Amino acid sequence: MIDLDEQNHQPAKSGTTTHDRLMARRKMTLRLVAAFVVGVVLGGFGVSQLRDSRDQRERNAVVALVALPQSANLGGSFSEGSVQLPGQLMLINAGPAPITVRAVQAERPGVVVRNTGQLRLLPPGGTGQVLVELRFECSIAFQPEPLSLRLSVETDDKRVREVTYPVALAGSDWERDALGMCPRG
Template identity: 65%
Template sequence: MSAEREVIDLNEHDHEPAEPGGATPEGLMARRKMNVWLVAAFVVGVVLGGVGVSELRDSREERERNASVSLVAFPASISSGGSDATGVLQMDGQLAVTNAGPAPITVRAATGQRPGVQVHDTGQTRLLRPGGTAWIDVKLRIECSIAFGSEPLSIRFSVETADQQIREVSYPVAVVGSAWHREAEQPCAHLADLAKRGS
């Protein structure tokens, strides 16, 4: 029996190529770093995408808000005027307009006409904040014999919106029972008396 023992030389390096399926510590570390970078890039992409979508949605909502017009109008008063022999009152009055929308608007013009009543503004513009009310000076032409039927008077407004666009909107104004009706009753009754005396 041979008493020789195998000696392992620890100074020799194994120069055999690594097996293709084998994983070295450096490879595992590189793969982990790559995974971390991919996850980080994904998270950053999601965050930026979410911010971008949110910005687009906010921008669209702001554009829609700035372009919308919602208002309410009603006769406010009649201050002075005159009449003619045909039973027609020519009077100065006011129309109250409230901005019921979410953005400021500028009312540039207001006109309305139906049998017996004509209304037009005096050329002034009024800036209305959301929820704000302005009194617009108007000229009224009221034919006493037919002005106060049940049909509402459609007032057409020319409005500049917050996005600097001009829009046309209409609002039906009830004349019967309004301040215009009450304040025109006495002059109309006077005209009716004059017409009776003249006939």
């Protein structure tokens, strides 16, 4: 039996459960949005750091050298039509990072240039001299085209790179000193 005269009717409790679920969803959505924003900020910072690191590595990998023959008037010898003498090569590091010159060499008919084995550290914008051994065949060595020097250098990132640089022998101290030792004929 149902008593319809009773005044104690209470509303169903289903409204508070729905409200609680809605609040929980909003909190979860806010947490996800906050996590996403934090992820974007951290990701952007990380990408920026990686880009800066990559740019720094690329700058350190750049090798820019200028090479100039210096006086070879340090003694020498003449034998069988060729002159052998020690010389100096002035190197200027025009790059943005320090480099270590490991080897210098050049070879073409009538000319051989080799360093004497010492390493040379050059800071950015710095200069230094490398001792080289020069051999010139008096009959064919001195031609107008530049001599292509090959330099082996170690960059700041510990990688060894080979670079070439043309050096004009015509009119250089090396030519003057070698011609002074070649017989006049």
